[in-house]
Amino acid sequence: MVQRRRLLDFLPHLILLIGVAVVAFPVYVAFIASTWDAATISNGSMPLRPGPHFAENYYRTIFIGTSSSTREPVGTMMLNSLIMALTIAIGKIAISLISAFAVVYFRFPFRMTAFWIIFVTLMLPVEVRIFPTYKIVADLKLLDTFAGLTIPLIASATATLLFRQFFMTVPDELVEASKIDGAGPMKFFVDTLLPLSITSVAAMFVIQFIYGWNQYLWPLLITTKDNMQTIVIAIKKMIVTQDALTEWQLAMATAILAMLPPVFVVVVMQRLFVKGLVETEK
Template sequence: MVEHRPLRDLVAYAVLSLGILIFAFPVYVAFVASTYDAATVVSGNLPLVPGGRMLENYYRAVFVGGSRFMNEPVGVLLLNSFVTAIGIAVGKIFISILSAFAIVYFRFPFRKTAFWIIFITLMLPVEVRIYPTYKIVADLRMLDTYAGLILPLIASATGTLLFRQFFMTVPDELLEASRIDGAGPLRFFWDTLLPLSMTTVAALFVIQFIYGWNQYLWPLLITTKDSMQTIVIGIKKMLTTTDELAEWQLAMATAVLAMLPPVAVVVFMQRLFVKGLVETEK
């Protein structure tokens, strides 16, 4: 670089370290709170080092549930979150890779129309059409089901656009070669295109898993049974009670558990995560 001054590097280290500490602080406090008993947390004098009730609190949160207000153990909610998040990710990939394949590799009437029908959905997040969507899901008898949690959220243009973009970069020679070998469209898709798309599939999976896991408004609306709630909703329900009575140590244990899977995905699959994030936003 231009001028190299040790002092400037020192400043950079200091600023970044400070930022990282500030970022980590709320999570650290939540973790500490999840290792004490209710009385210590409610007293308002939470120590800054973890206490000794960690295993007990997490065990209670996951398998037993709270004594007063939380009906379902978090284990059930975690399972619901996993099913929903994986369902959304897989569903999105499935429908969008097929539609992108049709749009890029075929010529047929209304091709442009189909593309635009899909493309326009980019502009309408769930939040602007919540009640009518709720009504449709209720009419289809999908309230309190995994289908109701998953299907309305897998309709979106991002996946189709991403795969379309990737397919455009696949050389035409590959298609010609497999034609000479006598392969039909489905054979070409399965043997040639899909293996080439695996990185894109994985990147989209990572992004959509996080998106699905963190959903809030939609699961809040369509789950009425506690046993169908996702973990993100569960925490809110735990705290919707007079403050003095909320079991904060369990709520914080739940918050830590709710953060772990998506944060682990970002940390351990960082390369795919960054790729997915940058490409879905183009």
């Protein structure tokens, strides 16, 4: 760049390598723990290299589950988490696309009122209205259902704002051309607007999938049955405060399994992830 100095070339690598190592260390430790047996971990003599119980621990975690705390196999929970994350991501994108389409491409009474009603929800994260929302879900008999788990998290202003902003940049000539061709609004939406929005939709999907997969407080309240648990809330239940009872090797295998899908999405779709992150914050 500006000047070349040997030390200055070496130092950034050193600092970044230390950074990468510190960031990766907790996950490395968790992985190592998931390959040893309970006794080695609980007497505090776990070495920093992989142990011989990898297959056994992961098999037990995924297909059998821990003995005392969560009961269900983690495979079931991963499936629950996957259903929850996909429903939240797809649901959010679907309802936001059509509401943004309505706000941008139509003129009707109370258009801006509707927009503001949606906009204000940016300011009400689920944590601050947690018990009243819980009560409504309970009154609607939606406890322990996927509907109760996902629908209250589907509505959010972020995606609507993002799609509205994107639709604003779509040239008016495309609408005119569609109209000349005799296409109605829904045909324009499906044939012209959706194909143009595909990158924005994909970026949004990456962010919302992570958001949905990582939900904690809401599933904790809404699920009471063992077979409705998600993997993220199960990990915490596996950590028994009196640590003699905690099966750390299974808890850490569960932690690794809980991290894999969202981390995989971020690493593989890095470009979309960065785009989504930057856009949702505007």
